[in-house]
Amino acid sequence: MKIAIIGGVAAGTSAAAKARRENKDAEIILFEKGNNISYAGCGLPYYICDIVPKRENIIINTPQKFAEKYKVNVKIGHEVTEIVPNSRTIKYKNLHNNNKEKYRYDKLIIATGAKPIFPPIPGSDLDNVVTLRTVKDADNIKSILTNQGIGQAVIIGGGLIGLEMAESFHEIGLKVTVVEKAPQLLPPFSKKMAGIVRKHLNDKGVRVIVNDGVSEIQGKEKVEQVLTESGQIIKAGLVLVSIGIRPDTKLAENAGIELGIADAIKINQKMETSIANIYAAGDCCESRNILTGENVWIPLGSTANKQGRTAGGNAAGGNFCHKGILKTGITKIFDLSVARTGLTVDEARDNGYKAETVQIAAGNHAGYYPGREKLNMLGVYDTNTGQILGAEIVGGSGTDKRIDVLSTAIYSKLTVEDLFQLDLAYAPPYSSPKDPVAIMGMVMNK
Amino acid sequence: MKIAIIGGVAAGTSAAAKARRENKDAEIILFEKGNNISYAGCGLPYYICDIVPKRENIIINTPQKFAEKYKVNVKIGHEVTEIVPNSRTIKYKNLHNNNKEKYRYDKLIIATGAKPIFPPIPGSDLDNVVTLRTVKDADNIKSILTNQGIGQAVIIGGGLIGLEMAESFHEIGLKVTVVEKAPQLLPPFSKKMAGIVRKHLNDKGVRVIVNDGVSEIQGKEKVEQVLTESGQIIKAGLVLVSIGIRPDTKLAENAGIELGIADAIKINQKMETSIANIYAAGDCCESRNILTGENVWIPLGSTANKQGRTAGGNAAGGNFCHKGILKTGITKIFDLSVARTGLTVDEARDNGYKAETVQIAAGNHAGYYPGREKLNMLGVYDTNTGQILGAEIVGGSGTDKRIDVLSTAIYSKLTVEDLFQLDLAYAPPYSSPKDPVAIMGMVMNK
Numbered sequence: 001m002k003i004a005i006i007g008g009v010a011a012g013t014s015a016a017a018k019a020r021r022e023n024k025d026a027e028i029i030l031f032e033k034g035n036n037i038s039y040a041g042c043g044l045p046y047y048i049c050d051i052v053p054k055r056e057n058i059i060i061n062t063p064q065k066f067a068e069k070y071k072v073n074v075k076i077g078h079e080v081t082e083i084v085p086n087s088r089t090i091k092y093k094n095l096h097n098n099n100k101e102k103y104r105y106d107k108l109i110i111a112t113g114a115k116p117i118f119p120p121i122p123g124s125d126l127d128n129v130v131t132l133r134t135v136k137d138a139d140n141i142k143s144i145l146t147n148q149g150i151g152q153a154v155i156i157g158g159g160l161i162g163l164e165m166a167e168s169f170h171e172i173g174l175k176v177t178v179v180e181k182a183p184q185l186l187p188p189f190s191k192k193m194a195g196i197v198r199k200h201l202n203d204k205g206v207r208v209i210v211n212d213g214v215s216e217i218q219g220k221e222k223v224e225q226v227l228t229e230s231g232q233i234i235k236a237g238l239v240l241v242s243i244g245i246r247p248d249t250k251l252a253e254n255a256g257i258e259l260g261i262a263d264a265i266k267i268n269q270k271m272e273t274s275i276a277n278i279y280a281a282g283d284c285c286e287s288r289n290i291l292t293g294e295n296v297w298i299p300l301g302s303t304a305n306k307q308g309r310t311a312g313g314n315a316a317g318g319n320f321c322h323k324g325i326l327k328t329g330i331t332k333i334f335d336l337s338v339a340r341t342g343l344t345v346d347e348a349r350d351n352g353y354k355a356e357t358v359q360i361a362a363g364n365h366a367g368y369y370p371g372r373e374k375l376n377m378l379g380v381y382d383t384n385t386g387q388i389l390g391a392e393i394v395g396g397s398g399t400d401k402r403i404d405v406l407s408t409a410i411y412s413k414l415t416v417e418d419l420f421q422l423d424l425a426y427a428p429p430y431s432s433p434k435d436p437v438a439i440m441g442m443v444m445n446k
Numbered sequence: 447m448k449i450a451i452i453g454g455v456a457a458g459t460s461a462a463a464k465a466r467r468e469n470k471d472a473e474i475i476l477f478e479k480g481n482n483i484s485y486a487g488c489g490l491p492y493y494i495c496d497i498v499p500k501r502e503n504i505i506i507n508t509p510q511k512f513a514e515k516y517k518v519n520v521k522i523g524h525e526v527t528e529i530v531p532n533s534r535t536i537k538y539k540n541l542h543n544n545n546k547e548k549y550r551y552d553k554l555i556i557a558t559g560a561k562p563i564f565p566p567i568p569g570s571d572l573d574n575v576v577t578l579r580t581v582k583d584a585d586n587i588k589s590i591l592t593n594q595g596i597g598q599a600v601i602i603g604g605g606l607i608g609l610e611m612a613e614s615f616h617e618i619g620l621k622v623t624v625v626e627k628a629p630q631l632l633p634p635f636s637k638k639m640a641g642i643v644r645k646h647l648n649d650k651g652v653r654v655i656v657n658d659g660v661s662e663i664q665g666k667e668k669v670e671q672v673l674t675e676s677g678q679i680i681k682a683g684l685v686l687v688s689i690g691i692r693p694d695t696k697l698a699e700n701a702g703i704e705l706g707i708a709d710a711i712k713i714n715q716k717m718e719t720s721i722a723n724i725y726a727a728g729d730c731c732e733s734r735n736i737l738t739g740e741n742v743w744i745p746l747g748s749t750a751n752k753q754g755r756t757a758g759g760n761a762a763g764g765n766f767c768h769k770g771i772l773k774t775g776i777t778k779i780f781d782l783s784v785a786r787t788g789l790t791v792d793e794a795r796d797n798g799y800k801a802e803t804v805q806i807a808a809g810n811h812a813g814y815y816p817g818r819e820k821l822n823m824l825g826v827y828d829t830n831t832g833q834i835l836g837a838e839i840v841g842g843s844g845t846d847k848r849i850d851v852l853s854t855a856i857y858s859k860l861t862v863e864d865l866f867q868l869d870l871a872y873a874p875p876y877s878s879p880k881d882p883v884a885i886m887g888m889v890m891n892k
Contacts, residue, residue, distance in 0.1 A: 010879065043814050043874050057814035290869070302872035305879040323867045330871035339871050368489050368503035400876040401847035407869055408851050412858030421769045423736070423853055425776035425785050426748035428489050430846040433456065433751040 001026040003315050004090055004103055006080045006251065007111035008037030010301050011282025013066060014308030015109045015315070020070040023316035028072045029103060031092055033079035036135045037063050042301050044138045045161070048145075049168040058135065083108065083255035085275045107277050107315035110252055110265060111308060114245040114283035114299050119156075123217030129239045132165065141238070150237035151175060154226045156214050157242035158185035160331045163197070165240055166206045167334050176206045177234050179226070181213040181243075188327070188340060190378055192359065193394045197338055204334045209234075245299060247284045260286045262297035269321040271311035279315055281307035288324030290411060291343055291389065292351045298327050328407045330400055337399035341407040342390030345380045353382045355389060358443045362436035364398035366428035373397050379406075379416075379440045386415035386445070398431075405437050416444035447472040449761050450536055450549055452526045452697065453557035454483030456747050457728025459512060460754030461555045461761070466516040469762035474518045475549060477538055479525035482581045483509050488747050490584040491607070494591075495614040504581065529554065529701035531721045553723050553761035556698055556711060557754060560691040560729035560745050565602075569663030575685045578611065587684070596683035597621060600672045602660050603688035604631035606777045609643070611686055612652045613780055622652045623680050625672070627659040627689075634773070634786060636824055638805065639840045643784055650780045691745060693730045706732045708743035715767040717757035725761055727753035734770030736857060737789055737835065738797045744773050774853045776846055783845035787853040788836030791826045799828045799835060804889045808882035810844035812874035819843050825852075825862075825886045832861035832891070844877075851883050862890035 003019050005012050008030050016030050030037070038061040046052040067074040075092075081100075082091040090108065093100050116131035118124060128148070130141055144150060153169045155162045158180030169176045178185070178201070184194040185201075185208065198208050209228065216227040217239055226234045247264040249257075258274035260266035265273055265285040273280050283299035285307065306322050313320040330339035348355035358379050363372045373396025380390035391406040393399045409419060419441025426433055434442075449465050451458045454476050462476050476483070484507040492498040513520040521538075527546075528537040536554065539546050562577035564570060574594070576587055590596060599615045601608045604626030615622045624631070624647070630640040631647075631654065644654050655674065662673040663685055672680045693710040695703075704720035706712035711719055711731040719726050729745035731753065752768050759766040776785035794801035804825050809818045819842025826836035837852040839845045855865060865887025872879055880888075 040812065040814060040874070042872070042879075043812060046815060046874060051816060052814045060813075300872065302870070302877075302879045302881075306866070306884075324869075326869040328869040328871045330873045330876055332873060332875045337876070341869070341871065366486065366489060367506075368486060368498045369492060370497060398846075400844075400871055401850055404847055404851050404868075404870045404881075405854050407871065408854040408858070408860075411864070411868055412854070412860060414854075414858060418857070420752070422850075422857055423770075423772040423774040423787065424748070424850045425774045425787065425846055425853065426488070426746065427776045427778060428486070428492060429778045430776055430783070431748075433488075433748045435748075435850075438752075 001316070002104065002106045003028045003109070004105040005030045005109045005111060006090070007113055007282070007284070008032030008074065008076070009039060009041065009111070009113055009282070010304035011113070011308035011311070012109070012111035013038040013061065014305045015111060015281055015312030016072045017070050018309040018312035019316040020072065022313050022318045026316055028070070030072050030074050031078045031080050032074070032076045033095060034134060034136065035076050037061065037074060037076065038066055039135050041133070044132055044135070045164040045168040047138055048141055048165070049171040051171070055135070080251060083251055083278070085255055085278065088277065105277070107279065109311045109315055110273070110278065110280040110284060111282045112248040112251060112284045114247050116241065117244045117246055118241060119243060121214055121217055123219065123223070124241065126217055126219050127222040128237060129217055129223050129241065131241050132161065133245070144238060145172065148237065152235050153177070153238045153240065154179060154234050154236040155240045155242055157244065158208070158210065159187070159242065159244065160329065162240070162242040163201070163333050164331055165242065166201060170204065170206055178206060178208045179212060179214055179228060179234070180208070180210045183211045185210065186338065188344070189338070189392055190344070193376065193378060193392045196376055196394045197333055197336060200334060200336050245283070247297065247299070249284055252280065252284070260295050264297040266295065269323060270314050271307055271322060272314070279311035281311040287322070290324040290326055296325070296327070298325055300329060326407055326410055328403065330403060335396065336394055337396070338394050339399050339403035340390070340392045341403050342410045343380055344390060348380055348382070348389045353389060354384045355380055356383050358440065360436070360440050360443055362439050363432060364396055364436070365430055366432050369428040375399055375402060375436050377402065377436060377440055379444055381416050381444050386417055388414055388416055388419060402437050416441045420445065447762070448550065448552045449474045449555065450551040451476045451555045451557060452536070453559055453728070453730070454478030454520065454522070455485065455487065455557070455559055455728070456750035457559070457754035457757070458555070458557035459484040459507065460751045461557060461727055461758030462518045463516050464755040464758035465762040466518065468759050468764045472762055474516070476518050476520050477524045477526050478520070478522045479541060480580060480582065481522050483507065483520060483522065484512055485581050487579070490578055490581070491610040491614040493584055494587055494611070495617040497617070501581070526697060529697055529724070531701055531724065534723060553725065555757045555761055556719070556724065556726040556730060557728045558694040558697060558730045560693050562687065563690045563692055564687060565689060567660055567663055569665065569669070570687065572663055572665045573668040574683060575663055575669050575687065577687050578607065579691070590684060591618065594683065598681050599623070599684045599686065600625060600680050600682040601686045601688055603690065604654065604656065605688065605690065606632070606775065608686070608688035609647070609779050610777055611688060612647060616650065616652055624652060624654045625658060625660055625674060625680070626654070626656045629657045631656065632784065634790070635784070635838055636790070639822065639824060639838045642822055642840045643779055643782060646780060646782050691729070693743065693745070695730055698726065698730070706741050710743040712741065715769060716760050717753055717768060718760070725757035727757040733768070736770040736772055742771070742773070744771055746775060772853055772856055774849065776849060781842065782840055783842070784840050785845050785849035786836070786838045787849055788856045789826055790836060794826055794828070794835045800830045801826055801835060802829050804886065806882070806886050806889055808885050809878060810842055810882070811876055812878050815874040821845055821848060821882050823848065823882060823886055825890060827862050827890050832863055834860055834862055834865060848883050862887045866891065
């Protein structure tokens with residue numbers, strides 16, 4: 001049994017590790033065109049601002065350690081150039097010496113990830129216009145910051161990564177401006193919740209411009225300033241482009257593998273693609289929305305991990321499935337936790353639910369116990385059946401707990417009545433006799 | 447419609463508030479023999495050591511405020527002495543002037559709570575031998591500590607309250623010894639988890655003696671020392687007896703109301719007792735175990751709140767139910783959070799499950815992000831069906847999140863496979879790509 005894996009970050013390494021646990025004897029080979037595998041992509045913003053002090057901290061496994069631990073042939077600096085399904089062959093190139101070789105697989109797992117979208121803005125080829133996706137990108141940003149005495153940064157795009165990087169840059173003393181083309185930050189969030197985040201950023205000294213795109217990045221060799229569509233000029237020694245990513249599926253597409261939503265690789269719950277013996281996992285492929293049954297493309301590290309494990313287990317002869325996702329996500333933005341799960345009210349209505357929302361604010365623990373912080377919560381539910389469908393929380397400590405309880409409740413198809421009935425743990429440092437989740441359930445159940 | 451409520455702490459006040467919301471016009475009268483209502487019993491340990499600085503902080507509502515807010519006739523210092531179901535009458539006494547009166551009710555809610563068990567130990571009538579249940583008890587302890595320069599305290603009983611008070615006394619500079627008759631602290635927890643707590647208490651400087659009862663409390667007027675069954679002598683200026691509580695059901699029993707487990711008032715899911723038009727709620731009555739369907743007696747503030755709400759809503763003409771509990775509980779003991787939910791492995795086997803346990807240790811968030819703390823987790827599951835049945839967690843920050851996710855999973859009858867599938871929120875400050883709950887599910891699913 002020969003298992004080949006293309007891509008060595010979250011999904012690829014999860015696949016390799018699970019394949020090995022499932023099958024002691026398989027030959028497992030992993031191709032990674034970069035020089036790092038198994039790095040913590042979500043940790044890069046914290047590495048850049050030295051909250052995570054050492055580069056090695058974000059490299060979960062070196063190629064050597066990983067190869068030894070899982071008995072996997074790890075080929076870094078090797079780019080797969082073609083998949084030939086008929087002959088179960090992949091062609092690859094050693095990037096160090098340009099040697100070309102072939103490998104015949106029994107099972108193939110595509111985990112090629114995603115890459116940043118780089119907009120066709122004049123001046124985006126200037127020096128110090130960067131993106132953040134890989135350890136190499138982070139090294140590049142750190143080197144610019146260390147060597148060039150940058151004072152001002154502009155971040156194009158007010159999504160999760162953009163706002164994490166706003167905090168990161170601000171922490172190391174840069175004056176930061178975030179420019180978002182949409183009318184609000186964090187488009188998957190409701191206007192009200194996004195507004196709370198925006199105010200918090202302003203309070204911390206980050207300038208936020210919404211409803212305004214970047215029309216030109218200006219400078220001689222290096223970026224010097226950014227011009228917006230409305231005519232604002234913002235000085236910048238560094239511009240981070242963070243307007244999104246797209247699945248890296250050229251290899252798959254050229255091999256005739258069917259693409260789905262957002263041009264991500266179409267998969268089923270076993271992570272099988274449209275071509276026999278080829279699986280996909282991670283940011284390059286779709287996931288299934290557990291609530292609606294539709295395939296969606298929501299690239300996240302936690303999903304990549306599960307999909308990789310599922311693909312690796314199946315490729316090695318097991319029988320695993322990934323039931324899907326609820327678009328659960330969280331990020332820390334200064335003192336706020338910003339989290340969501342499930343459907344938005346619009347998505348719910350589009351899927352035939354008679355959906356309404358409620359908004360509440362509640363303390364994260366007993367009022368008399370020190371350090372109480374506020375949680376702003378929005379819930380989406382079906383008024384016919386009472387089913388809980390989605391939630392957003394923006395607030396202090398304990399935001400993550402409530403979003404995970406609600407994600408578990410939505411996964412389990414619980415109703416708003418159930419939210420009151422849940423036997424959640426109460427003691428003054430942790431909650432109130434009526435947990436915020438129960439309070440939200442009670443308000444929905446009126 | 448005349449609704450009478452006996453008892454004005456968590457269940458009684460929740461019942462009154464919900465009855466008022468359900469029925470604008472009802473006459474609602476609440477009898478409380480003490481002088482406080484609606485106080486935070488779970489906050490008393492924090493009030494004693496000044497983490498909660500002011501007495502008024504733990505009085506959620508004064509009688510006056512509560513009476514105005516909910517239009518309830520609040521009679522503090524009034525003791526109900528008899529319930530006469532046939533004539534739907536209660537007899538009560540004004541404790542200030544000993545006047546006796548009667549009240550004819552349409553619906554009655556018994557929320558008489560529980561009281562500390564005081565063991566028949568010689569010397570337990572000495573001064574400075576105390577219990578902690580009410581604000582008056584807390585005032586008494588604070589006054590002893592303030593006025594008498596106590597240096598050493600013995601706590602009899604190593605349950606939740608005993609250990610919370612060990613921390614509380616230690617924080618204000620007392621030398622503390624906990625004496626527990628059972629072979630371990632925290633009897634509802636497994637030996638291993640209880641051992642972690644014991645070690646932590648030792649590390650903090652609290653002396654813990656297990657497998658040893660108190661045979662005598664010695665002193666002239668005031669306690670001076672405690673003698674254990676094994677012959678140890680422990681100096682003590684204050685002894686806190688914290689060996690448990692029992693339901694306060696004399697009134698109910700005398701009225702012919704059926705008692706159940708642990709002599710708590712027998713109830714159904716509507717909180718109806720065996721006698722028509724009489725409800726019970728809170729620490730004086732049973733709850734239903736959601737998993738086994740059996741009635742149990744697990745007195746907790748969060749349950750009292752829900753039961754009170756259910757009883758009050760039904761008494762006022764609504765149709766509510768309390769589905770039951772999972773024995774979920776949590777407490778903070780110095781730097782540890784100590785939490786449990788669901789069945790123990792023995793309870794599970796007694797109920798016909800083919801139950802096994804797994805134990806894991808996992809970090810509360812990404813390894814490279816600062817401040818990672820360890821979670822020690824024990825899970826109970828059925829090896830036939832994969833159903834998750836119970837869990838214990840002892841660890842750092844994020845313990846409360848995982849116990850609440852697991853409580854929600856158990857409530858929803860999820861399997862160990864589902865624990866892997868849950869779409870929990872991941873970002874480095876909050877979790878790992880594989881959350882500890884998922885890891886536990888994966889280990890169970892092997």
